[in-house]
Amino acid sequence: MFDQDPLFKKNILETIIDSAYEWIVVVDHEGIVRYMNKTYCEFLGENPKEVIGKHVTKVIENTKMHKDVLQGKVEIADLQFIRGNYMIANRIPILNDGKVIGAVGTVIFRDTEQWKKMNSHIKALLHELNFYKKEWEEINGASYTLNDFAGTSTEVQKVKKHVKNIASGDLTVLIRGESGTGKELLAHSIHQLSERSGKPFIKLNCGAVPEHLFESELFGYSEGAFTGAKKGGKPGKFQLADGGTLFLDEIGDLPQSMQIKLLRVLQEKEVEPVGSVHTQKVNVRVIAATNRPLERLIIENKFREDLFYRINVLQIQIPPLRERKEDIWPLAENFIRLNCAETGKRILSIDDDVKEAFLAYNWPGNARELKNFVEAAIQLTHSDRLTLDVFPDFLKEKLGVNKKQLTLKEHVQETEKNVIAYYLETMNGDIMRVAKHLGIGKTNLYDKIKKYNIR
Ligand SMILES: Nc1ncnc2c1ncn2[C@@H]1O[C@H](COP(=O)(O)OP(=O)(O)OP(=O)(O)O)[C@@H](O)[C@H]1O
Structure with missing residues (x-):
């Protein structure tokens, strides 16, 4: 009977495949699901009949069953992330007369408990690996490219074009834009596109370093420079970035005492570590970023004009x-x-x-x-x-969803509050300027800030 009845044979085969611990999916040459075994469907919460005819990407997350395997590439033991777990996937092309007509994919899942153990082990290792990778990238490299900068507006297209034009070369770049507009992402992209991409990308957030530590952070220190100084001294960000790029975030927050020192380094291209009598040559491209109005800080004598001109050689503005x-x-x-x-x-x-x-x-x-x-x-x-x-x-x-019904008076008050909050933010809390801009007196503005509990 086993040898003779084709229907019987088919049923046996189906039972074996459906109950296999391995999950199995078959797609055609366009990536359309033609078969998926019961255990796989159960795991994905899909109905075996309904998955047939859907594109595989609509059924399995992070799948690659529509990619290289349909070009004839065999992929064995590829790590795939499904529903919060790493699974091991194999993908084999199905050939007919030497032509790829589809592919079969399997996910190994022999014993759930065993798998869970193995999975948690791999997960922990991958976590660790990712942690070190991230740390390494933070210390040594840029992790974003221009492709990561999403957006379709003409403004974004202009910014990207500008970035491509200025990426090569050594000229200092100033990236401007409100907080969260992607200034750091662009700084990474410039570095990646430049000839320096194989060298370090080092970041310093000027707003986060206490003033007394700035000099040693930027230029390093020599052995014995001060009590507690490390044996052998310590390189500063400039030395770490040698050959590569130094990204000075929040440059508007750079203390004045450091502004003159930074200017000197940019001009002389050499640094003097704290406690050292020798200077060191450095080859570093500086990219600075700020969301502060540097021109106004210059008028208020908070930012050096000569440093501004030195860093503002090429400028990129990201609109909000x-x-x-x-x-x-x-x-x-x-x-x-x-x-x-x-x-x-x-x-x-x-x-x-x-x-x-x-x-x-x-x-x-x-x-x-x-x-x-x-x-x-x-x-x-x-x-x-x-x-x-x-x-x-x-x-x-x-x-602005689920808002209660407002009266006209409440609408007017809400608008007033939003307008004041907006100008206070864009004018950096400059009360005089905001009051003048809105055509009201300073005391009146203070009263409204208090009334609406702004900031
Ligand atoms: N155009 C974009 N495409 C994709 N991700 C973006 C874009 N702009 C910003 N982001 C993301 O938004 C977050 C903030 O971006 P980023 O740190 O580069 O902003 P920033 O302007 O440097 O902010 P801050 O001034 O506060 O330092 C990041 O996670 C970044 O990846």
């Missing part, structure tokens, strides 16, 4: 997100994709009212705020559909 609304959605999609890849979650559709709320909001914290919103929403959602109700109340409140 509210001035390029067409970037909001591409950015949100980009963050959703990145977060899903990182967490193993899957978002297949997004409700229109989420999109509308995102487009209507003015994103004072720019792309960073949008990223945080998206990550919170994905974390809180338990389906593959992103709906407005998963957003916590305070986020909904921010987005």
